[in-house]
Amino acid sequence: MITFEQVSVHYQDAAAPALTGLDLTVPEGELCLLVGPSGAGKSTLLGTVNGLVPHFTGGVLHGRVTVAGRDTRDHRPRELADLVGTVGQDPGAHFVTDLVEDELAYGMESLGLAPAVMRRRVEETLDLLGLAELRDRPLGTLSGGQRQRVAIGSVLTVHPKVLVLDEPTSALDPGAAEEVLAVVQRLVHDLGTTVLMAEHRLERVVQYADQVLLLPGGEHPAVLGEPAEVLAHSPVYPPVVGLGRLAGWSPLPLSVRDARRRAAPLRARLTQVRPTTDNRAAGGPVDRPTGAPVAEATRLSVQRGPIPALREVSLTLLRNEITALMGRNGAGKSTLLGALAGLHAPSGGAVRVGPLTPHRARPKELVRQVGLVPQDPRDLLYTATVAAECAAADQDAEAVPGSCRALLERLLPGLADDTHPRDLSEGQRLTLALAVVLTARPALLLLDEPTRGLDYAAKARLVEILTALAAEGHAILLATHDVELAAELAHRTLVLADGELVADGPAAEVVLASPVYAPQVAKVLAPEPWLTVRQVAAALQQEPKRGHEQGREQEPQQVADR
Structure with a gap:
């Protein structure tokens, strides 16, 4: 179905090719999973299949890529639209309409399908992806995970022969991710759809893969084979x-x-x-830290238009403590972070961060108490170079010039000053945004889905950074669907459901008690209370x-x- 013949891609000013010497075939009706570290060329490879490379994203394409006999060099993306459906990392970039139902129908309208066919396929897709209750909702009111499902649905309605998916579950909670992957598996098994998928959260998808394509990066050649055989030698697993x-x-x-x-x-x-201490990265005791309170919400309620996003949530966040905030898409996690950061005024109850009421505080005062890194770090980055971002952060925080740059060097050594933020990897961009926020030394650090787009190496680096920040006295609250991150990092876990706080306790107790939020190691070794591979390895040494x-x-x- 998809054939690569000595394919190489080189971008202007890049030190090395993004892809080199790719020569392989992806058979029809199989799910092929792309794995490899960030920067190995996974997104570039996907772009060669749907025609974005070289027609839109630039770069020089050598060799030949054919999809069902069509050479992507000779066919632009619109000429492949009936054959190849694509969902990228940013679902919002796909949207061209305002309502969910209209978005699902748009691709079929572009191809001129009959109204009766369009209506039937829209209904099928609404049911397949659990979107029926959202059909009349404006896209701007959806959570990140809901937008991801709509983006996938807008592609499925066209019934393409090939699906190109770039991190399709990155914004989804565990339950929603399983639903989407079950649909993808059904398309592969029942309809013979060929799926080429890149995904960093391999724990979610590798069991569904028929083949794994490893892109090790650098000069190492790509490897295509059976999942277990390839992952035995893969740097990411x-x-x-x-x-x-x-x-x-x-x-x-x-x-x-x-x-x-x-x-x-x-x-x-x-x-x-059985260890008496926690062998996670923090290396600290199992007991939660006993630092001073940094922020407190008391019976906090927030209304987002007609929707009650939070309902009487009460919690206290402490210095030196890392808290994971979990819950299904639309549960109110981002709203809670926004309320703590002063972006949303309470409709009931109260919220305090240090001496301040966030939504009433002046920005210059608030920035020293609380910092928020949003789901997309690009929302914080608005200049043309890394050096300019750091200078702007120093000015906004009224810090000594060079403070942000010194902090960035500590977090991510060797990043060039003249690099444009858009040219950074997801992990580099997140670290830059983190340095910008931390320049004001806020007591409370909020992160919204910080591991989206990060490979395992970048995630391990983030764990080290956040652990060090907590040890320095910061209180950290991170909203995440990444159960493995929560198991590795958090002292405490909160679970929101429909705007209500339904669980609050030590991370080990909360995740071990939940079949949804338990990490893979906990499921394998249950009923023994182990959470991570690192923890097991440290215990076996004893x-x-x-x-x-x-x-x-x-x-x-x-x-x-x-």
């Missing part, structure tokens, strides 16, 4: 694969179910080395020698039995 590598399982498990079938000996070993030898004797026997 989901936690369940990391656990399999640690335990020495072969073949490696791709799903929680596969891992649980092999995990009995490992669980037995871990019962002997394992008594005799128990270690017994465990090693048991595991090969189980593999042989299978």
